[in-house]
Amino acid sequence: MVTAPEPREDLFIYLSVSEHAVSAVLLRDRGVQQPVYYxxxxxxxxETKYLPLEKLVLALVHATQKLPQYFQAHTVCVLTEYRPRSSVKGPILADFIVEFSPKGGKEMVYPVEVILWKVFVDGASSALGAGVGIVVITLEGIKLEHSFRLGFKASNNKAEYEALLAGxxxxxxxxAKEVEVYLDSQLVVN
Known part of the structure; x- marks a missing residue:
């Protein structure tokens, strides 16, 4: 079962190569190694003619291109050989992926579904005043709704900014530690 890492948690990456494929398995270790992404x-x-070391480098490059957020937010230790530990599954999983990878140039990427808080915001302005609407969906799926009038005159763009800040x-x-924010203002999104 894949799991999501904690912020700034140390991660391990196992690299594996074969004649026709390379793979990488990103793991967290809490006494038992758990896959995060592969x-x-x-x-x-x-590429099929690369030396084994060149294939390992290719596997690492491919992993860093596909998973840059993990390399930026975590310390990642690269492992390429089996080391006995309590329940080490990383090398076995990496070898399995290489063995059963599709041939013919196809690529497999399996994302981990990370559940985040969701925040939907919108702001509006008219001759009668400006207002903000916020909908928050918690990790448990609980929907919280709130709307209010701004106590000052505001343009539509200002109302959109205020909605984002309020949300x-x-x-x-x-x-909440990590959130996804949804809004319809191209100006605020940019």
């Missing part, structure tokens, strides 16, 4: 790349053309304040007060 990727595989089928070798094509000249972020709400989830911060509720203890």
């Amino acid at each position: 990727v595989s790349k089928t070798l094509v053309d000249a 972020l304040r709400v989830v911060l007060d509720l203890g």
